[in-house]
Amino acid sequence: MVVRLPIAFGTGMAHLDWMCEDPVDGAVCVVYLFGFRSHDMPLTQLIYASQPFGFDPAMLAGILLDARRYNARDDITGALIVRGDMYLQLLEGPKPKVEATYDRIIQDDRHVNPVRLMHREVQERMFPKWSMLDDPAQSWVWSIAEVRGGALERFSAGQEALKFFQRLAASRCDTAG
Numbered sequence: 001m002v003v004r005l006p007i008a009f010g011t012g013m014a015h016l017d018w019m020c021e022d023p024v025d026g027a028v029c030v031v032y033l034f035g036f037r038s039h040d041m042p043l044t045q046l047i048y049a050s051q052p053f054g055f056d057p058a059m060l061a062g063i064l065l066d067a068r069r070y071n072a073r074d075d076i077t078g079a080l081i082v083r084g085d086m087y088l089q090l091l092e093g094p095k096p097k098v099e100a101t102y103d104r105i106i107q108d109d110r111h112v113n114p115v116r117l118m119h120r121e122v123q124e125r126m127f128p129k130w131s132m133l134d135d136p137a138q139s140w141v142w143s144i145a146e147v148r149g150g151a152l153e154r155f156s157a158g159q160e161a162l163k164f165f166q167r168l169a170a171s172r173c174d175t176a177g
Contacts, residue, residue, distance in 0.1 A: 043125060044095040046102055047118040047161045049152050050087045050111040059110055060134070067132040076101055077125050079133040079168055085144055087111055090165045092125050118158030126169045135168055 052059070060082060071077065076093035089105075091098050106114045127133055141164055142151040151157060 042095065043092055043122050044098045045090065045092045045118070045120055045122045045126070046098050046116065047088070047090045047158060047165065048102065048105075048114050048116045049089075049157075049161065050114040051085060052082075052087060053110055053112050055084050063108075063110060064132060064134050070101065070104075071131040074101060077127045077130050077132075079127050079130060079135060079165055081135050081141055081164065081168065083141065083144075086141075086147055088141065088161055088164065090126065090161075092122065092127065095121075115152050115157075117152070117161045126165060127172075130172075133168070133172060135172075 064080070067080070071091075071093075074093065074097040076091055076097055078089060078091040078093075081088040091101055093101075102116075142160075151160075154160075
């Protein structure tokens with residue numbers, strides 16, 4: 001038997017799952033804390049780009065599986081735009097969690113040359129329902145020639161990437177994952 005109890009503490013919300021293997025004797029009971037959500041904590045948004053190292057669909061599936069598991073745990077949402085020559089990712093959530101996630105990502109050997117394009121504080125999430133939306137790169141992303149020509153090194157790259165994600169969020173506003 002599992003009993004779910006919503007709880008509030010400080011500025012956050014969570015729920016407790018109380019699971020009892022033997023509810024009659026109370027022999028084995030385990031309490032799990034899930035879903036901490038801080039409502040008043042400032043949010044950080046970080047955008048980076050990198051190059052896939054040996055990209056294939058199985059690698060992408062592994063990346064998405066890891067991202068969704070860790071991001072759900074850490075109250076991070078975001079999107080990953082994928083193309084054979086580029087990853088473009090937006091992470092959003094509590095600053096310490098976003099920073100820790102980015103630090104873990106840049107150590108990942110499934111990509112190379114990570115470049116932080118933007119890092120800012122925001123009032124609301126762009127992808128509030130997505131632990132990690134994945135999207136094949138559409139026409140709103142730099143062309144392969146533009147990336148090779150230095151698009152990621154331009155001073156305006158962060159603002160350009162933000163616009164890509166804004167269009168993606170607007171196109172996916174009715175769905176969640």
